[in-house]
Amino acid sequence: MASLDSKIPSGPLADKWRKHKTEIKLVNPANKRKYHVVVVGAGLAGASSAASLADLGYQVTCIVFHDSPRRAHSIAAQGGINAAKNYQNDGDSVHRLFYDTLKGGDYRAREANVHRLAEVSVNIIDQCAALGVPFAREYGGLLANRSFGGAQVSRTFYARGQTGQQLLLGAYSSLSRCVGQGTVKLVTEHEMSDLVVVEGQAKGIITRDLKTGKLHRWSADAVILATGGYGNVFNLSTYARGSNATAAWRAYKRGACFANPCFTQIHPTCIPVSGDYQSKLTLMSESLRNDGRIWVPKKKEDCKKDPNSIPEADRDYFLERIYPSFGNLAPRDVSSRAAKRMCDEGRGVGETGLGVYLDYSDAIQRYGKQAAARANLQNPSAEKIRELGEAAVAERYGNLFDIYKEITDESAYKTPMRIYPAVHYTMGGLWVDYNLMSNIPGLFVLGEANFSDHGANRLGASALMQGLADGFFVIPYTIGDYLATQKPGSRPSADRPEFAAAEKNVADMIAKLLAIKGKEPVNYYHKKLGKIMWDYCGMSRTEEGLIKAIGLIQNLRAEFWAGVNVPGSAETLNQALERALRLADFIELGELMCRDALERRESCGGHFREEFQWPDGECKRDDENFAHVAAWEYQGEDKVPLRNIEPLNYEFTKMSVRSYK
Amino acid sequence: MVASAHASPSTAPISITLRVWRQAGPNQPGKFVEYPAKDLNPNMSFLEMLDVVNDELERKGEDPIAFAHDCREGICGTCSLVINGKPHGPHRGVASCQTYMRSFADGDVIVVEPFRAKPFPVIKDLISDRxxxxxxxxxxxxxxxxAGSAPDANAIxxxxxxxxxxxxxxxxxxxxxxxxxxxxxxxxxxxxxxxxxxxxxxxxxxxxxxxxxxxxxxxxxxxxxxxxxxxxxxxxxxxxxxxxxxxxxxxxxxxxxxxxxxxxxxxxxxxxx
Structure with a gap:
């Protein structure tokens, strides 16, 4: 049984982090350069941690599977990043950001972690502005904000619809500076294939060079995984095609606990699925809900009609109707399920009936009239107002409207967008303590790859915040607390048998996959896995469905290992082999997700069990029995993993029924 | 072009022939190889079309066409195809992954190559080293x-x-x-x-x-x-x-x-x- 000590500091909530920083161990500058830290991944969390640790003087190696660190999927985040700056003078504070995030997560995150996140959020904006991130600004040159779901203040900073790109390029520029100065060794096109544990501590990794197939051993004093989430278990998601869970999963199989794997986020505003060839779903930023209004026809028979022909009285703006105080800015899980309920009632739109409208016509009118007034136009024509309104909307959201046009061949300026929920983020991940260290000493997990800050549902614009908080402002302090316990120069040689065994483990798995030479391509199995997960472990789940899914996944796993055809050899660039290795892990992780969803007999946040709901269809939490983190521990091939529990002790906040009405 | 309100795009399937640059490794000779791609939904992206062709190749145990891709929404910069002589294909202001089959006509022969430049050596097939x-x-x-040294973001x-x-x-x-x-x-x-x-x-x-x-x-x-x-x-x-x-x-x-x-x-x- 794993020991799960969260190491949450004592004392008042608002003092915990400050107190902890003054009490944890330090490493002196002369010793820092003797420690080697391997960082896997270079998204927001990976790049920012690699650069910060190198600046502190540690030897850092940063390993990425992409051809460049700038490709990490943080780059695709659109809408923004939250921070409790209160630049809008609208009543925001660290406490409010903390409370919104904790409540948004349906009271399944740690209080202390979330409070720390809210505290350092303000430093992140300062840091990013200093790095040259071109945030949106007002005419006076100060920073602009917008609103995001689950909040009643405007605290989201943004760079057009490409905030993730600009923040990632900021972190990447810091990393590049360190690489250029020789303080970080950057290794591209290497995928982490195993974790090496020596005498109970993480002391290295095995990577596969994706260009040559060669396996490499990396010895380290500490290992940081910043490898992102596992939403591609569902095959269709807003993740990049290459996003994978392999590093985290191999760490799990070496003893790191996997926490709350069933907590996955379904984002309400994505472009609906159109065909079985489809490889990915595209997000339409949550920021669109600032100005767009979501509706479905009141009458089923109107669903196939031209939406512009449906009169106002026959439209159901269901989020505004059900959640009057948050309206179109209700949190993601709540909004997604509401959209699903409308479609289940037969009022969905589009070819498949799985879609709702996101309508900009009111915003175009409103902005158009404002612009006409600013320009002192007397009695502007309807066309003029429309023209000015479309220009104003384009300035705010133009790139999103362009993406929509590219994919659907429709103009959202003229006809409402059709949207539907899709898998977007995973709140679950490897278990970490307050220092972001897993239950394997020396293994740290940052960003989406860990489980710690978002509970059962993440609020919009909080992922970017967490990635940079972990990398820039948490790990530089907390890693010292571990390294100070390690004798400088004591890291093991890569010739030790543990390294050889891990390398052999990887080589054997590759050889086994290549030897199958079955009938079906890797994608065939990935699509099957995705369908099982979406049907039984997606937006709503039942005991019966989850039991069935576990059986189906076990069968699929056997079929995959008997029937997949991976052409080519291990000694070259082999994309089919890369996909097969990742899918083998996704299949096992999918089973664990279903197991976790089955055992969590309550509904909370993104985890909705049909058996546990209030009469109005909202989540019914069971705080008495499930106010805890479920941290799964690997027990060996084909053995049921062990479900460890870390109780969530709320010292300062009352767990209440989450209401956005 | 602005789509007419609620006009559903044509979904009549098209068939094309791909003429693809195949090159086994960095210092090996390459050549164009033709592959038919039949009954494609025009709303499929260009990369999804390559996925379909690759699934067929893998079924036959043949080496799939290697191509670089990741986010498939035009922001990561990984995809890098020269389509009919144009980097990222026929349309302005989009990446290869945002090119859709509706841009091509039934019966077209489409030539696909990697980005070529002396400082970008080809690694395999359609992938070059950038x-x-x-x-x-x-x-x-x-x-x-x-980190830690920045002034307040609104100070400047x-x-x-x-x-x-x-x-x-x-x-x-x-x-x-x-x-x-x-x-x-x-x-x-x-x-x-x-x-x-x-x-x-x-x-x-x-x-x-x-x-x-x-x-x-x-x-x-x-x-x-x-x-x-x-x-x-x-x-x-x-x-x-x-x-x-x-x-x-x-x-x-x-x-x-x-x-x-x-x-x-x-x-x-x-x-x-």
Whole structure:
């Protein structure tokens, strides 16, 4: 049984982090350069941690599977990043950001972690502005904000619809500076294939060079995984095609606990699925809900009609109707399920009936009239107002409207967008303590790859915040607390048998996959896995469905290992082999997700069990029995993993029924 | 073109022939190989069409066509196909992954190649090595600001026009289409975008001269050519980054060269006791 000590500091909530920083161990500058830290991944969390640790003087190696660190999927985040700056003078504070995030997560995150996140959020904006991130600004040159779901203040900073790109390029520029100065060794096109544990501590990794197939051993004093989430278990998601869970999963199989794997986020505003060839779903930023209004026809028979022909009285703006105080800015899980309920009632739109409208016509009118007034136009024509309104909307959201046009061949300026929920983020991940260290000493997990800050549902614009908080402002302090316990120069040689065994483990798995030479391509199995997960472990789940899914996944796993055809050899660039290795892990992780969803007999946040709901269809939490983190521990091939529990002790906040009405 | 309200796009299937560059490894000879792709939904993306062709090849135990891709929404800069002679295909302002089969007609023969340039050697099939771009960034594409040292973000106002222009340049996705489109394999649009982005902001002033000199020097060293002044780069750019930034970079470069040569420098770099 794993020991799960969260190491949450004592004392008042608002003092915990400050107190902890003054009490944890330090490493002196002369010793820092003797420690080697391997960082896997270079998204927001990976790049920012690699650069910060190198600046502190540690030897850092940063390993990425992409051809460049700038490709990490943080780059695709659109809408923004939250921070409790209160630049809008609208009543925001660290406490409010903390409370919104904790409540948004349906009271399944740690209080202390979330409070720390809210505290350092303000430093992140300062840091990013200093790095040259071109945030949106007002005419006076100060920073602009917008609103995001689950909040009643405007605290989201943004760079057009490409905030993730600009923040990632900021972190990447810091990393590049360190690489250029020789303080970080950057290794591209290497995928982490195993974790090496020596005498109970993480002391290295095995990577596969994706260009040559060669396996490499990396010895380290500490290992940081910043490898992102596992939403591609569902095959269709807003993740990049290459996003994978392999590093985290191999760490799990070496003893790191996997926490709350069933907590996955379904984002309400994505472009609906159109065909079985489809490889990915595209997000339409949550920021669109600032100005767009979501509706479905009141009458089923109107669903196939031209939406512009449906009169106002026959439209159901269901989020505004059900959640009057948050309206179109209700949190993601709540909004997604509401959209699903409308479609289940037969009022969905589009070819498949799985879609709702996101309508900009009111915003175009409103902005158009404002612009006409600013320009002192007397009695502007309807066309003029429309023209000015479309220009104003384009300035705010133009790139999103362009993406929509590219994919659907429709103009959202003229006809409402059709949207539907899709898998977007995973709140679950490897278990970490307050220092972001897993239950394997020396293994740290940052960003989406860990489980710690978002509970059962993440609020919009909080992922970017967490990635940079972990990398820039948490790990530089907390890693010292571990390294100070390690004798400088004591890291093991890569010739030790543990390294050889891990390398052999990887080589054997590759050889086994290549030897199958079955009938079906890797994608065939990935699509099957995705369908099982979406049907039984997606937006709503039942005991019966989850039991069935576990059986189906076990069968699929056997079929995959008997029937997949991976052409080519291990000694070259082999994309089919890369996909097969990742899918083998996704299949096992999918089973664990279903197991976790089955055992969590309550509904909370993104985890909705049909058996546990209030009469109005909202989540019914069971705080008495499930106010805890479920941290799964690997027990060996084909053995049921062990479900460890870390109780969530709320010292300062009352767990209440989450209401956005 | 604006789609008429609620017109559903045509879904009549099309069939095409692909003529694809196949090359087993970096120093091996390559050649074009033809593959038929039948009954495609025109709403399929170009990369999804390659997925379908690859699934067929894998079923037969043949080596699938290697191509670089990741986000499939035009922002990561990984995809890098030359389609019918044009980097990122027929449409302006999109990446390869945002090219849809509806752009082609039934019966078309489509030629697909990797981005080609001396500093971008082909690794396999349609994948070329663009690591040179990272090296240019590492030479100077940054502002030195260590975590913990930053002043309040609103302490330094940035005029909105400058911030907007900086953002226009900062949108570069680092795909390399500008290099692939240029007959001189010039990387000037890429370098100019970064130099302009950081040079337009007050935070980027301290290292402005050093940055442009270091990045241009590294660009030359890596074998990228000079600007042709024909602007194929901005025409091929999936983010439509303007070649005006190249002029801005040239101004910066000339100024920096003079200042570097004539500005008095302290003889000591030592700090205090």
């Amino acid at each position: 690591g040179a771009f990272d090296q240019i960034q590492q030479a100077g594409g940054f502002i030195t600001a260590r 106002p940035v005029p909105k026009d400058n911030a907007d222009l900086a953002m226009d340049a900062a949108q570069c996705i680092g795909c390399g289409a500008c290099v692939a489109a240029c007959k001189n394999a010039s990387a000037m649009l890429f370098v100019a975008a970064k130099v302009s982005h950081l040079g337009l902001l007050p935070q980027g002033q301290a290292e402005r001269d050093q940055r442009v000199l270091a990045m241009v020097s590294k660009m030359d060293e890596l074998g990228f050519g000079n600007c042709t002044n024909q602007y194929e780069c901005s025409a091929a750019c999936p983010k439509l980054i303007s070649h005006d930034f190249i002029a801005r970079m040239n101004r910066d470069y000339i100024g920096a060269t003079f200042r570097q040569a004539f500005r008095p420098k302290s003889l000591s770099t030592a700090g205090g006791a």
